[in-house]
Amino acid sequence: MPVARGFTDRETMSPTVPDEMWIRTIGVVGAGTMGGGIAQVAAQAGFEVVLIDQAEDWLDRGLAAITGSLDKLVSREKLDDRERDAILARIEGSTRIEHLAGCQLVIEAVTESFVTKAEVFTGVAEATGMDAIIASNTSSISISAIAATVPEPGRVAGMHFFNPVPVLSLVEVVRGIQTSDETAAAVSAVARRMGKTPVEVADSPGFVANRLLIPMINEAVSCLNEGVATAEDIDQVMKLGASHPIGPLALADLIGLDVCLSIMEVLHHDFGDDKYRPAPLLRRMVAAGRLGRKTRRGFHTYEAR
Ligand SMILES: NC(=O)c1ccc[n+]([C@@H]2O[C@H](COP(=O)([O-])OP(=O)(O)OC[C@H]3O[C@@H](n4cnc5c(N)ncnc54)[C@H](O)[C@@H]3O)[C@@H](O)[C@H]2O)c1
Secondary structure: OOOOOOOOOHHHOOOOOOHHHOOOEEEEEOOOHHHHHHHHHHHHOOOEEEEEOOOHHHHHHHHHHHHHHHHHHHHOOOOOHHHHHHHHHOEEEEOOHHHHOOOOEEEEOOOOOHHHHHHHHHHHHHHHOOOOEEEEOOOOOOHHHHHOOOOOHHHEEEEEEOOOOOOOOEEEEEEOOOOOHHHHHHHHHHHHHOOOEEEEEEOOOOOOHHHHHHHHHHHHHHHHHOOOOOHHHHHHHHHHHHOOOOOHHHHHHHHOHHHHHHHHHHHHHHHOOHHHOOOHHHHHHHHOOOOEHHHOEOOOEOOOO
16 A cells, blocks of 8 residues: 655655664754653664754763663663674764655754754754654644644654653653644554554643653642642652552652743643643742752752762
8 A cells, every 4th residue: 555644745755664664763853861761762672863952061961871771671681792882883972953855754852942943943944854753852832833844844744652661661642733633543554663652642732751750749749839848758658559660749840840830831721711820939949940850959859879
């Protein structure tokens, strides 16, 4: 069966190539926490990967983190040295967005700012031509708004991976208003090839996971502020009483309190409903620079690594 993707140069593709095998080279823009993880799992799944960041030092840090993560798998005997080397050889790092030219899919994982993402999408669309699918790993920005920044917006979808990417199996596949059925099917197929489970969701503030998770964290912060229980006890209640693997305040520390606040602000703004009002203590913690694990102090304190 021909691959029906619904935009421009379909006819240049081989009609014998099945949908899910059409994508061989994946570009990842942003070599931070998420982009590095996405590049790693893509290369582990056998894709060729082009990893882009804005400057050499960011890129080097991202590549070093991937190497460290694979080294841990070697030390736990989940990979051997040859497999690790082959995975690393499939990842080409660059600071030049033009190097995405040969990619059939590009996954954007840069800083959570619409302006930054719009600039990156413009650059990616210029580098790749009309037939490449472009996905965003955004946690909260509208996929429909991001898609509107490029020609052929039907080829844009959200691929919302979860942190840590090599460990958590969910990918929320987010359909913007413009996203074509073929694009949604293709990114779901890629997620499956990466060993992930795609779940399709509509483009709505916070999608599903963050709409449920972040207000729960916000409520836990209000409980703490009101003296209902200590941070340790709030976490204990949800671990023992709701079988959560980690308590909400420890989870906030892991995600980053600044990230939690910015998602609450998006929910509050986009729904216009005060039930999403960020907890004042969450704002104060962020203003004080207590952002969680990354600053070694949030609702809990952490040893230097
Ligand atoms: N951290 C999480 O738990 C998490 C979970 C799911 C989704 N996300 C989303 O993933 C995205 C990335 O988050 P992160 O936590 O990896 O951030 P991060 O700060 O760790 O990494 C962002 C990277 O993007 C790079 N970058 C910024 N502007 C760029 C540009 N113009 N061109 C190329 N590279 C650029 C930065 O140098 C940095 O390396 C965000 O949209 C975030 O909302 C994050």
